[in-house]
Amino acid sequence: MRTLRLGLFSLMMLALTFTGMAVTGSAEAATTSAPAGARVSAAQGGHAVSARKRHHKKKHHKKRRKHRKAAVRTSSSRPQNFSRRTVRAVRGRDSITITWPARANADSYTVAWSPLIRNIPKSPSTCYYPCKYRHTTATSMTLRTADLSTYGRLVNSASGNAVHFKVFSRHGSTLNWTGVTYPWDSWIAPSPTTTTDWVPSMSSQMPAPLPPAAGTPVGLTSFNVLAASTGGWASRGPKVAAQINGTGATIVATQENSNAGTGVPGGVAQYNDLASRLRPSGWALADNRNWDYTLGATRSASTQAARIYYKTAVWSQMSNGALMTHANINGQTTGVNVDRWVSWSKLSLKSNPSTQICVLDAHLLTNLGNYDKASADHRNAEVAQIMSELNNSNSTVRRVGTRVGAACAGVPTVIGGDFNSAEEHAPYGNMPQGTFVGNGFVDTKNAGRRYNTRLSGPGTVGAWHQTWGTQIDYLLARGVGGATSFKVNAITPSSAGSDHYPITAVVNVPN
Secondary structure: OEEOEEOOEEEEOOOOOOOOOOOOOOOOOOOOOOOHHHHHHHHHOOOOOOHHHHHHHHHHHHHHHHHHHHHHHHOOOOOOOOOHHHOEEEEEOOEEEEEOOOOOOOOEEEEEEEOOHHHOOOOHHHOOOOOEEEEEOOOEEEEEHHHHOEOOEOOOOOOOOOEEEEEEEEOOOOOEEOOOOOOOOOOOOOOOOOOOOOOOOOOEEOOOOOOEOOOEEEEEEEEEOOOHHHOOHHHHHHHHHHHHHHOOOOEEEEEOOOOOOOOOHHHOOHHHHHHHHHHHHOEEEOOOOOOOOOOOOOOOOOOOOEEEEEEOOOEEEEEEEEEEEEOOEOOEOOOOOOEEEEEEEEEEEOOEEEEEEEEEEEEOOOOOOOOOHHHHHHHHHHHHHHHHHHHOOOOOOEEEOOOHHHHOOOOOEEEEEEOOOOOOOOOOOOHHHHHHHHOOOEEOOOOOEEEOHHHOOOOOOOOOOOOOOOOOEEEEEEOOEOOOEEEEOOOOHHHOOOOOOOEEEEEEEOO
16 A cells, blocks of 8 residues: 655545445455455465563553554544544435545545546546546545536436546555555446445446336347458357347347448348248347449449347247438548438337337447547437437428337337447547437436446457447337346357447336
8 A cells, every 4th residue: 555645735546335245146346455365375384483572562552542542632533543434425316425534633625536547636636527526525425417517528327338437635644555456447236235336446426227117028129240251250150149049038129230242151241041040949130131332333332231139939020120221421422321220129028018128229430430429429410310209290301111200109119239439539528428428318228237337348250349348239118217237248258249239238128
């Protein structure tokens, strides 16, 4: 443990007190205790201490305890040293409350927070946007959505976006700094037994999740399967099918599942090839029409294709369709960067046909530059057109079949997909997610139980994926409350068939 002195401010690294952190199943947890074996070996190691030396040490420690007690009395018995577990960030509805112990001689405190861990300051004077800070003379502070949110990063119970914290004391005694064990690990799931004080990482927290609706639990998955045209589909296809079957979901929205046969054995459309691999496990393709092409074309080699599959033993399809967003970018007026297809399917539960759900599947534009504004604006235009099809009866978006908003009016709706947008992306952040949340959707990642979420980022085939919260795959739901669970279906690299992991949420669909 090292001591840092920072001028008028002494650093107190946030780390929250929480209980029940034993890992259960695949859920992850954090611990700061030393290994038991290390404690045993330390107790048993070394040479025997003579009786005289033990007597001398006993007198020495007795004298030190006497001086320590006197020092404590002069500082109003306030704690002088504490670990990360003594500072808490308690989750509330659309809020986070930070509490900490009082420091001897401190006349005020400063809480600094940021959605980006790299923007957490060394002192309040170096807190630059999107970092924010606030002073107080108390030992607690409640921050709400307006305080926690920054441009492109909405922080509330519906979004589930995390915020990183540090607390500083002014004129207080020097504080021990525990540091951040995993500085880029912005999401670590709790075990099912943890309290509301659990944290996504050593320094961050998110508001409490929304309660789920009453209804039938339904598992849904979103999975970017990686276009066959990138190569290796003959070996990757079986792995992708196995990954889908391993999620436990009954509905899956796939992206980069093209209608082109490039790279597919036999030259059939990739989505049909995957359908044939899934059919023995009871899956059906929601729509096999050849609508996935840009204006003026008849077929597509696009890697943005989106197709939905469902379990036929569980669901009956009532209707389906697709819509095409169209937004020019960088002088381009046609092509796969301009024309993006979104598929949808309306399903009813076979065991109770009154239980219905609509699922949309989207793949938003990737970043053409380094998280550039043009790409961010384009994704915003795509989302605006999707919302128009959902909410506006006068929408003029090109479509196949009925307008999704008319078919799914009053029906719980889920949109899954690869949004190519993450909270960590600077400077525009997670604007598509914010738009959906602003229209009544809830990001299912802020669920009652979360699993493997630190592996949420994209990666490469044959390697573990990014672990610092760069989530770009989403499942957002409207009309079902909060999700009961959210899982990144991480798998050993040799068993993965894509550069994304499938994500799965369980939501309760009202009957």
